[in-house]
Amino acid sequence: MTDPLNHLPRPQARADQLAERFSDLAPPLTARQAAVESARCLYCYDAPCINACPSEIDIPSFIHRISDENLQGAAQRILSANILGGSCARVCPTEILCQQACVRNNAQECAPVLIGQLQRYALDNAHFTEHPFRRSPATGKRIAVVGAGPAGLSCAHRLALHGHEVVVFEASDKPGGLNEYGIARYKLVDDYAQREVAFLLGIGGIEIRHGQRLGGNLSLASLREQYDAVFLGLGLNAVRALGLPDEHAPGLLPATHYIRELRQADDLSQLPLADRCLVIGAGNTAIDMAVQMSRLGARDVNLVYRRGHADMGATDHEQAIAKANQVRLHTWARPDTVLLNEAGQVRGMRFARTTLAEGRLSDTGETFELAADAIFKAIGQGFDDASLADPAAAQLAREGERIRVDAHMRTSLPGVYAGGDCTALGQDLTVQAVQHGKLAAEAIHAQLMTNVEAA
Amino acid sequence: MADLSIEFAGIKAPNPFWLASAPPTDKAYNVVRAFEAGWGGVVWKTLGEDPAAVNVSSRYSAHYGANRVVQGINNIELITDRSLEINLREITQVKRDWPDRALIVSLMVPCEENAWKFILPLVEATGADGIELNFGCPHGMPERGMGAAVGQVPEYVEMVTRWCKAYCSLPVIVKLTPNITDIRQSARAAHRGGADAVSLINTINSITSVDLERMVAHPIVGDQSTHGGYCGSAVKPIALNMVAEIARDPATHGLPICGIGGIGSWRDAAEFIALGSGAVQVCTAAMLHGFRIVEDMKDGLARWMDQHGHRSLEAFRGQAVEHTTDWKYLDINYKSIAHIDPQTCIGCGRCHIACEDTSHQAIASTPAADGTHVYQVIEEECVGCNLCQITCPVQDCIEMVAQDTGKPYLNWTQDPRNPYREAS
The missing domain is CATH 3.30.70.20 (Alpha-Beta Plaits)
Structure with missing residues (x-):
């Protein structure tokens, strides 16, 4: 997937040096740190942090249990609300979720309890001799889940818990979705995504079939025929285009493609490295891309965004990480022209300066150029329409490009549910996808059991 | 700055902060360090008859709050485990070297007149400023008929106090045990026996925690444990109440009180003084932080007194007693x-x-x-x-x-809802 960069050199640092640079961005808490931090929790009632958590983890309770030296109990509390609590503890933007809402984040104190770190501590250090959840008696119902990302896995686990049999259809070679392929390597290190999936599957009753692509070798119509219900956790697999000539020139590629390759690489020193690179966009993926290039050894990393700092999708925390990794943030500039050398390879980009005029973004007429050996576009992912090409799928009501769902994650087609980034509901976050999967599973379970009772 | 000096039961000291009879006052080395740090006095760790007591290992355990903050310490250490002769020699030397500081000697010998008649002149000869009778030690010594075994029987308290007044010209401070039902009975007994003052509280019978793996309480000696005496900030509320009970008891009116129990700051000390204490004793806070804390306590107390216009401790001593009453x-x-x-x-x-x-x-x-x-x-x-x-x-x-209810003062003895109210 990094073929457009094959003409570029490889990092100068040795593989072990690079591995060190991609180790945990936020090292895990020690036992003493966890004891001190957990004791800071005020054990709020109707706690604002719970309200701020898309997956509704009972945060005061699990932290209280850490403080009580009951790590298994703490872990069970987390997992019962969020079976992917381990990866969420690592990748959640807690600074805009639970920790922003923490009452200790008030103006006098400005020091929220480190909820994400404590959640990781509990899950890393709780040792279960068997899977902590026991399945209900078999219902005889079979459910198809499309996509083994956070939404699909969460849905599958909850369905299996209720006694249903689940088949998960996944296009990629590995389960995990963005946890496996899309998160910055230093945020989710080692093979944690796979270990977490293995733990999740420990409940039993879940089969994952790889190489299965909806709209390819899989159709919604046949899934509806063969299964009692279908859950779609498709994600957003289409890369948005800049809409410029020469967008496919060597040296220009989607950030997600590079990150996918970087996460799978055993030897980081074999990756193509742009000494000078540009990242277009201002979301967390853009930051992840820029920071990772910097850590691979790029000397000159520039992130360019068409609006201002306040409009950036990346949180202040993420922007601070970028700055700490020598990434320069340029605002109020939009891509204008891809600049190529004689060989037709990227040599830089011309930008048009932008401004807000009467509430609308417009060009100032001024331009500037930045030299670069590679340009990474991180301007967001789009819905892959090819996945809903079959006649049944084409009937699904959409909201914008995404699938429309109600509060119970029901689509417009009976028996078909959807969740995660492919739906228009909520934020595009791992923790949100987990919640969607969980809610959908509960809705599917309620629907199927109602039918049983009525029969 | 306000004058912190005191004269308590005839004993002069440059400040009211004394170290209580306990491990910090076991020997000259510690006591000299305490005086160098600025403590106004010490009560030398309890002397007894030879042969000296023998201690076990381990000796302390704690009750913790969040983040290992020590709320209270429990100890099973006995009285001094050094010979009488060594202690007396060191006391003599320290008093000679530090004449302006209060040096009180804590004593515990069997409940026999001759035992007291023997030891008292030896102590008086050291030049010490007073004696404190250890009638409170709750562990180990009561099994031998001493410590709290005496303090829990008012007749014994009175009797031994009287012997001490008879065979010794030094001021006698009777240290009271809180392991009783009514502290006033002990104080009244000491008062009847002629005590110059009482000091309280001694430690409270306690077990702080249990090792759930080994199924043995702390502190662990081999594979056993025993109850100890509890002290530290957790006992302060109990001590304050007992001090107040004695301070407002007409039967012991005017009897000097040395407050002890969980004092770790100037504010704690001020509270004990407000409830009638003329001096205070500190142990656990020093054991947790070292002798240096006395500087902070003296500084804080003097500044608070300055802010409130109190030129001496007597200016506010007992002021909270009159506001302490029956329900x-x-x-x-x-x-x-x-x-x-x-x-x-x-x-x-x-x-x-x-x-x-x-x-x-x-x-x-x-x-x-x-x-x-x-x-x-x-x-x-x-x-x-x-x-x-x-x-x-x-x-x-x-x-x-x-709230301004517009209603006059009315207590339960006057309240019409009280079927047993006193006739008006």
């Missing part, structure tokens, strides 16, 4: 109501759930659009119990506001 004399018509300051409230909900589940359902919780909750006191329901204020993690966020 039946409290004003039934007094009313206070909680008020939550919305500006400083951080929305933790602790006041609400405490009141809702365990008190009077007097704090309303109103969900706000952003997912937080707004908490407000329902004034008609509030009984002014203080629980919300206690649970609130923010200093001064919840204020208990006195």
Whole structure:
């Protein structure tokens, strides 16, 4: 997937040096740190942090249990609300979720309890001799889940818990979705995504079939025929285009493609490295891309965004990480022209300066150029329409490009549910996808059991 | 700066902070370090008959709050395990070297007149300023008929005190055990025996915790444990009450009181003095932080006294005693109501759930659009119990506001609702 960069050199640092640079961005808490931090929790009632958590983890309770030296109990509390609590503890933007809402984040104190770190501590250090959840008696119902990302896995686990049999259809070679392929390597290190999936599957009753692509070798119509219900956790697999000539020139590629390759690489020193690179966009993926290039050894990393700092999708925390990794943030500039050398390879980009005029973004007429050996576009992912090409799928009501769902994650087609980034509901976050999967599973379970009772 | 010097039961000291009879005052080395640090006096760790006591290992255990903050320490150490001769020699030397500091010698010998008649002249010969009778040690020594075994029987307290007054010209301070039902009985007995002062409290019978793997309490000696004596900030409320009980008892009126129990700051000391103490003794705080804390205590107390115009400790000593009374004399018509300051409230909900589940359902919780909750006191329901204020993690966020009811003072003895009220 990094073929457009094959003409570029490889990092100068040795593989072990690079591995060190991609180790945990936020090292895990020690036992003493966890004891001190957990004791800071005020054990709020109707706690604002719970309200701020898309997956509704009972945060005061699990932290209280850490403080009580009951790590298994703490872990069970987390997992019962969020079976992917381990990866969420690592990748959640807690600074805009639970920790922003923490009452200790008030103006006098400005020091929220480190909820994400404590959640990781509990899950890393709780040792279960068997899977902590026991399945209900078999219902005889079979459910198809499309996509083994956070939404699909969460849905599958909850369905299996209720006694249903689940088949998960996944296009990629590995389960995990963005946890496996899309998160910055230093945020989710080692093979944690796979270990977490293995733990999740420990409940039993879940089969994952790889190489299965909806709209390819899989159709919604046949899934509806063969299964009692279908859950779609498709994600957003289409890369948005800049809409410029020469967008496919060597040296220009989607950030997600590079990150996918970087996460799978055993030897980081074999990756193509742009000494000078540009990242277009201002979301967390853009930051992840820029920071990772910097850590691979790029000397000159520039992130360019068409609006201002306040409009950036990346949180202040993420922007601070970028700055700490020598990434320069340029605002109020939009891509204008891809600049190529004689060989037709990227040599830089011309930008048009932008401004807000009467509430609308417009060009100032001024331009500037930045030299670069590679340009990474991180301007967001789009819905892959090819996945809903079959006649049944084409009937699904959409909201914008995404699938429309109600509060119970029901689509417009009976028996078909959807969740995660492919739906228009909520934020595009791992923790949100987990919640969607969980809610959908509960809705599917309620629907199927109602039918049983009525029969 | 205010004058911190005192004269307590005839004993002069440059400040009211004395180290209690305990490990910190076991030998000259420690006591000299304490005097160098600025302590006003020490009560030398209890001397007994030879042969000296023998101690076990281990000896202490603690009750912890959050983050290993020590709330209280439990100890099973006995009286001095050094010979009488060594202790007397060191006391003599230290007193000679530090003439301006109070040096009191704690004593514990069997409940026999001859035992006391023997040891008292030896102690007096050291030049010490006074003696303190250890009638409080709750562990080990009572099994041998000493310590709390004496302090728990008022007749013994009176008898031994009388012997000490007979065979010794030094001021006699009787140290009281809290392991009784009515501290006034012990104080009255000491008073009858001629005591120049009482000091209290000694430690409280305690077990701090149990090792659930080994199924043995702390502190562990081999595979056994025993109860010890509890001290430290956790016992301060118990000590304050006992001091106040004696201070306001007409039978012991004017009897000097040396306050002991959980004193770790100038404020603690000021509170004991406000309830009638003429001097205070400190142990656990020094054992946790070292002798240097006395500097902070002296500085804080003097500055507080300056702010309030108290030139000496006597200026405010006992001022809180007259405001301490029996329940039946409290004003039934007094009313206070909680008020939550919305500006400083951080929305933790602790006041609400405490009141809702365990008190009077007097704090309303109103969900706000952003997912937080707004908490407000329902004034008609509030009984002014203080629980919300206690649970609130923010200093001064919840204020208990006195209400003007327009009703006169009325106590239970006068209240028409009291079927046994006194005839007016």
